[in-house]
Amino acid sequence: MRNYRLQERGEGIDRLALREDAVPQPSPYQILVRVRATSLNRRDTMILNGTYPLPPRPGVIPLSDGAGEVVAVGDAVRRFAVGDRVTGSYFARWIDGRLHPGVIDQLGCTLDGMLGEYALLDEQWAARLPDHLSWHEAATFTCAGLTAWSALTGGAEIPKPGQWVLTIGSGGVALFALQFAKLMGCRVAAVTSRGEKADRLRALGADLVIATPVTPEWGMKLREATGGIDLVVETGGPATFPQSLIASALYGRIVLLTVQDQKGRSVEIPGAVYQRSLATISRVFVGSRNGLEAMLAAVATHRLKPVIDRVFPFAEAHEAYRHFQQGDVFGKVVIDGA
Ligand SMILES: NC(=O)c1ccc[n+]([C@@H]2O[C@H](COP(=O)([O-])OP(=O)(O)OC[C@H]3O[C@@H](n4cnc5c(N)ncnc54)[C@H](OP(=O)(O)O)[C@@H]3O)[C@@H](O)[C@H]2O)c1
Numbered sequence: 001m002r003n004y005r006l007q008e009r010g011e012g013i014d015r016l017a018l019r020e021d022a023v024p025q026p027s028p029y030q031i032l033v034r035v036r037a038t039s040l041n042r043r044d045t046m047i048l049n050g051t052y053p054l055p056p057r058p059g060v061i062p063l064s065d066g067a068g069e070v071v072a073v074g075d076a077v078r079r080f081a082v083g084d085r086v087t088g089s090y091f092a093r094w095i096d097g098r099l100h101p102g103v104i105d106q107l108g109c110t111l112d113g114m115l116g117e118y119a120l121l122d123e124q125w126a127a128r129l130p131d132h133l134s135w136h137e138a139a140t141f142t143c144a145g146l147t148a149w150s151a152l153t154g155g156a157e158i159p160k161p162g163q164w165v166l167t168i169g170s171g172g173v174a175l176f177a178l179q180f181a182k183l184m185g186c187r188v189a190a191v192t193s194r195g196e197k198a199d200r201l202r203a204l205g206a207d208l209v210i211a212t213p214v215t216p217e218w219g220m221k222l223r224e225a226t227g228g229i230d231l232v233v234e235t236g237g238p239a240t241f242p243q244s245l246i247a248s249a250l251y252g253r254i255v256l257l258t259v260q261d262q263k264g265r266s267v268e269i270p271g272a273v274y275q276r277s278l279a280t281i282s283r284v285f286v287g288s289r290n291g292l293e294a295m296l297a298a299v300a301t302h303r304l305k306p307v308i309d310r311v312f313p314f315a316e317a318h319e320a321y322r323h324f325q326q327g328d329v330f331g332k333v334v335i336d337g338a
Pocket residue numbers: 040041042043143144147168169170171172173174191192193194197235236237239240256257258284285286327328329330331
């Protein structure tokens with residue numbers, strides 16, 4: 001089988017090397033998945049660049065996100081059968097409850113991931129996919145989808161219909177957050193650094209869109225227009241956090257998904273602003289398999305389709321990474337199956 005592996009030589013995207021391996025056979029609790037598509041997340045470029053906090057296993061097959069069909073199962077497998085359509089779970093061993101060091105392993109980092117012709121997974125590391133999704137669409141949910149879902153549903157309170165949710169930019173997490181917030185009956189404000197994307201954000205359901213270069217002090221503008229944002233899905237990090245705080249309602253919640261930007265700058269809390277606020281700042285880290293299954297159930301019920309920016313052939317994985325890394329995307333960057 002053809003797969004990409006993370007080699008020690010080289011830098012950044014050049015560390016991705018195409019290899020030929022024998023097709024593995026499942027042991028009693030494993031499933032063999034013929035991968036039909038994969039997709040990229042920010043952490044995948046961080047892994048190649050050596051800036052991801054969890055050190056990857058040398059030679060690992062990258063990518064947490066992928067979708068495919070089960071083509072062989074071990075003798076003891078009960079959760080799946082040949083022919084089932086599945087996707088992997090980001091923290092493969094985290095089934096439910098809270099994250100802890102015993103379940104920290106991640107597909108495409110410490111465990112082989114999805115960027116190959118086949119993926120060998122423990123049956124506990126996968127979830128069944130909704131029928132209405134194409135392979136390209138089905139490959140986009142594991143990281144960005146679940147992160148957005150966890151940001152909205154993982155706190156003490158789920159945002160109520162009519163409340164305001166703020167999304168930042170047009171990456172995978174932000175667009176899933178926009179779509180899920182609309183499913184929940186919330187109103188969505190979206191900010192983008194590219195005004196030309198405003199119409200597409202509105203078409204996805206955003207009730208209010210602000211182009212940040214036109215309105216650099218967008219926090220106060222949003223606060224005035226909405227009465228204060230109830231929940232911010234903060235994917236912008238240091239560049240946007242101060243304005244997100246200004247935009248927040250007195251008892252708003254900010255789910256901080258990005259603490260440092262790619263230049264290593266950290267989020268700082270502007271004391272003068274936070275002194276006047278009772279907002280809660282919290283974090284989530286993708287989510288558990290039960291969270292993934294709950295999200296996929298909502299996706300199936302609402303026949304939700306993810307937004308795909310571009311699809312690259314398997315042989316052009318390096319190009320896909322380059323396109324993703326330059327940052328100007330609208331939704332998920334997908335790589336076709338081998
Ligand atoms: N904690 C977690 O569990 C978790 C999980 C997944 C991702 N994350 C983090 O969430 C962030 C989003 O990830 P992603 O994969 O969805 O997307 P991404 O590729 O990191 O974000 C791309 C989007 O960010 C916007 N952007 C680019 N430069 C910007 C700037 N200077 N200021 C504000 N926005 C800017 C752009 O939207 P516009 O062109 O519309 O501005 C672009 O479409 C990443 O930092 C990632 O590390 C965290």
